[in-house]
Amino acid sequence: MSKKWWWGIPLWILALAFLAPFAWMISTALKPDVDAYKIPMQWIPNPFQWDNFTTVLTGATSVLPAFGRSIFVAVLRVAGELITATMAGYAFARMSFKGRDKLFLLYLATAIIPAQLLLVPRFIYFQKLGLYDTLWALILPGMFTVLGTFLMRQFFISQPAEFAEAARMDGANEWRVFTRIYLPLATPVMSALGILAFVWSWNDYETPLVLISNPDRYTLPLSLTNFVDEQGQIAPGLTMAASVISIVPVLIVFVVLQRRFIAAMTHTGIK
């Protein structure tokens, strides 16, 4: 191990270059706007100030309400997706009913449809249903996903069917077999799916861009654009402070659940 330590040097230099935008973000969030474009770049803010964060959190255009809305949307989407996907995935894998495999093929076929293609009809429907420009336009489609159902089916199909047979012999009904035997086994997969669903929901910008127009209903990514004026001039300090705040929840999930997080991301290829 120690013999090859020098391998790390170019990698660490590259890593610092990759981190530079984040360092710039934090540095700019902590300094007055006049210093944002200083030449040469001033990495350590001088004077060092928290004003940008104070303004972004408590000022007239506070991002806190948007933060709350993003949490609300994410919680409902994650809960809804976990419940519906786990039940459906389980039934596709471990229960038998007429037309099951045909239905599953239909699921497969719709899963390759990019979300962007569905934005026009969703825009129209949500207007007709009175859901346009409400958070439900973001929440509802996220609660019923084909992808989550896939992930759960793939997991349940790897679990032995004998458990269910034995329990049924003992007279357990289907709901009991599912909740008492298979569901406890599924916790790791469910947490992976939960992480994915949270990150999609938290970072989603395209859907609210199309389906939300009232600034009072902006989710966090949209609200980061609050600090750009009519001429397109960005207020560097405020924008960066808000950006830092927007990253924190994902970062916490990432740091705390790093292994599971990476497994979830790499096993599905989903952003």
Added chain:
Amino acid sequence: MATAAVATASAVRTEKAPGIKPRGWIGFLFIAPNLLGVIAFTLIPLISVVVLAFTDWNLVSGLGGITFNGIDNFVAIARDPGFWHAIGLTLVYVVVSVPLTVVLGLALGIALNRPLPGRAVLRAIFFLPYIVNVVAIGMTWLMLMNPKAGLVNQVLDAFGIRPGWFASSHWALPALIVMAIWGGVGYCSLIYLSALQDAPRQLYEAADIDGASAWAKFRVITWPSLLPTTIFLLVTLIIGASQGFGLIALITAGGPGDSTTTISYYMYQTGFQFYRFGYASAIGLVTFVGVLVLTLLTWRAQRGRALNE
């Protein structure tokens, strides 16, 4: 969403769930909540987008103003210079950014596969751009690439170059490509890393005994074993690069001029700025079919390679 399904589809189809005693409608009850939602929010919109593609309809004319116009939209697309310009830009964007991201990701994955101090931290650092929302990233890079005083040009000044980035119609697309690579490399390296850990160890030992060079080992053992991963990444990144419009809507709005109006942004513009729903649906459909054909071709190429080896 699309790509995972593509990746798992072939595996899923072959292994059927083993037959279990039929339980009639109970299984259907388990699926119902998800199924109803999928019908309402995915299936019906999907059918609608196909129908809409054969209509002339805009927001102003209202629901009553919807008229079927046969294949007019598709004829119009074929003659639309804006469409072909967008397709051309998208091809440039995809052809430059995707292979670079994959190659750099591969190099990084191999480097990170060796034991070295702080490996877990390095992995996390390279992955970080991938999990951050596009607005925070876009705003940061927009300022980093400020032509006059941005950090990027401060560094490039040392080499005597001073690109105009998002202010220049020549440099705006390259700027987006730089961002795409920065954002995607860590993800690719992680995928490669998990594939490398499954690489056939005995083959390397055999090759060592035969005195094979590092390059020979890479070419004969590593690269073939990574081929399915590479195909997966190519498909994922191609779909991602051709469908996303968020960053462009945020930073350039397709400009300066139409220098960053990629096909996904062109569709967004047609649908949500000009509210030409029929035409936008047709553009979306054509693009989707195009990407699908590309994906299938990539797949067949992989199948061909696998059979030859």
